[in-house]
Amino acid sequence: MILKLAVLFLLLRRSSVALQEDDLGFTYNGFQGVNMSLDGLAQITNNGLLELVNATKQQKGHAFYPHMLHFMNSSTGSVYSFSTTFVFAMFSKLTAVGGPGMAFIIAPSRDFTDALPGSYLGLFNATNRGKSSNHVIAVELDCIKNMEFDDINGNHVGIDINDLKSIESTPASYFSDQENRQVNLTLFGGHAMQVWVEYSGSQRQLNVTLAPFDAPKPTIPLLSLNIDLSPIAVDPMFVGFSSASHAFDVNHYVLGWSFKMNGKAKELTLSQLPKLPRLGPKRKSRIYSIGIPVIGVTLLLVLVFIIHLIMKREKKxxxxxxxxxxxxxxxxxxxxxxxxxxxxxxxxxxxxxxxxxxxxxxxxxxxxxxxxxxxxxxxxxxxxxxxxxxxxxxxxxxxxxxxxxxxxxxxxxxxxxxxxxMPNGSLDKFLFDQTTTEMKLNWNQRFRIIRSVAAALLYLHEEWEKVVVHRDVKSSNVLLDKELNGKLGDFGLARLYDHGTDPQTTHMVGTLGYLAPELFKTGKANPSVDVFAFGAFLLEVACGRKPIEPQASEECAVLVDWVISYWAKGRILLTVDPKLGMDYDVQEMELVLKLGLLCSHSIPTVRPHMRQVVRYLEGEVPLSELTLVFLSAMNNLCLVS
Structure with a gap:
């Protein structure tokens, strides 16, 4: 019986301790006589201020509540709700530049020996920042814009998880309920300000609110983030502050601090908080207090601006x-x-x-x-x-x-x-843009351009030291000089290989309507694919139509099929560009139309080489011979179909 009573007593005592830990709270209206765990530059001044860093450069300071707190609810595995508020002040002797700031932190350890000062706020270093093993939750009050951490500006509040790249940040300000607007604040001006950090375990929401020292708590938080802290927190953890100095003379103070687990932190009694020291030297004449700083800052800004322009120009x-x-x-x-x-x-x-x-x-x-x-x-x-x-x-x-x-x-x-x-631009504008009468080309000009492009392709395929496959022959890539002579241009997609060798398989590129059908199977760009595109180009120039017109009817959408249908009816000349009227050479037009269909044949081996094409266009081979070759090709097409 005695043993049972002893066990029951221990269980009740453990439950009572756990309840006390769960609902733990403390309030410090100043730190005179308070037991705090301090390191680095952190110290408690004679009048009860918690000074995190002073004018000593490139150093850091930490101040923690000395006992670890249980943040995890063991029964649910979630983080308890908690609330804290503190009053702080940060002072920089350079009024235009704040330097690094400070942070309220929750961490599994008080040992930040390896952390760096300056922009790292005494929290991390270059090797451990961003690691999930840190288990650090922080609210930073930062007074410098660090590009490494994607800071939004040099005066912001941010929520940091295991890293100094804030997952949420915003410029320092507060919502004035009296004025019903957002009012900007300067963190490093040496004025006391109050911060509230509140986490709801049930709603998994973290709120951060900022306000001037003598202003009531705003109804709208500065930052509100939906986040579950359970994966980040471990049990137990320390709460406290971290700060670091840089190349500037800075002083960071905490005037009072209140914390509560599973409840609202007790409000600080502002009238009992210690007074801030007089910041800066005794008042001097206006020329010293205003003129010299203004001139210095102006010169600094001008220098920074000049350097910025030089760097921007170099980067540009x-x-x-x-x-x-x-x-x-x-x-x-x-x-x-x-x-x-x-x-x-x-x-x-x-x-x-x-x-x-x-x-x-x-x-x-x-x-x-x-x-x-x-x-x-x-x-x-x-x-x-x-x-x-x-x-x-x-x-x-x-x-x-x-x-x-x-x-x-x-x-x-x-x-x-x-x-x-090329002053006259591309051929397609002359074929399809009829906004002015000057944009028209007669048949003699078109035929001359066709022969020029054919001669260019012959040079690329057979007459240069290597085989060059253009891969994008079309009217928009045929440019016209001031005499309207056609020149093949745009070799951005061209590929070349030695004569007598096979081209390597490459990515299929080009323009729809000019792509040879075998490209979809082999991907090999050889001269035959240029011949196919040249055939589409011939019909484009002769008919004044694009190879594919999606908005046309089904029988008219594909230019090659449309011309073949008219050839089958014995009326191929009805496909001629209406803008030419009857002002063209019939034999030349019939030659171009049949040659266009022959070059655009779906069977690569049926297509002529460019040397044959040039002979046809130069009249070295009679039209009757081309007609026989053309009829044979059309029969092959019918057999395949």
């Missing part, structure tokens, strides 16, 4: 130049020159926009040469060296029917290709 024109590019320097343009040439890539200099980038007109600052600059996004580093090597190799192409690629510039995942400027 920064380029990526690697050792392997040294061989290509004669072909490489400076980004700064291209930026100046295009007036900062302004929309006013925009010549056109395609699927692979925008093209701008520019005038090179030194030579005053007119150029066209195409910006191509190129984010993948795989094969980048080979890609640039091919671009430079293609830049060696020299043919009067090809727009010269003058060089390139590589910068921040972007490739800029520089071409000769």
């Amino acid at each position: 024109f920064a380029e990526v130049v690697e050792d392997w590019e040294l061989d290509y320097r004669p072909h490489r343009f400076k980004y700064k020159d291209l930026y100046i040439a295009t007036k900062g890539f302004k929309d006013a200099e925009l010549l056109g926009t395609g699927g692979f980038g925008k093209v701008y007109r520019g005038v090179l600052p030194t030579s005053k040469t007119e150029v066209a600059v195409k910006r191509v996004s190129y984010n993948s580093r795989q094969g980048e060296r080979e890609f640039v090597a091919e671009i430079v190799s293609i830049g060696k192409l020299r043919n009067r029917n090809i727009v010269p690629l003058l060089g390139y510039c590589r910068r921040k995942g972007e490739l800029l290709l520089v071409y000769d400027f």
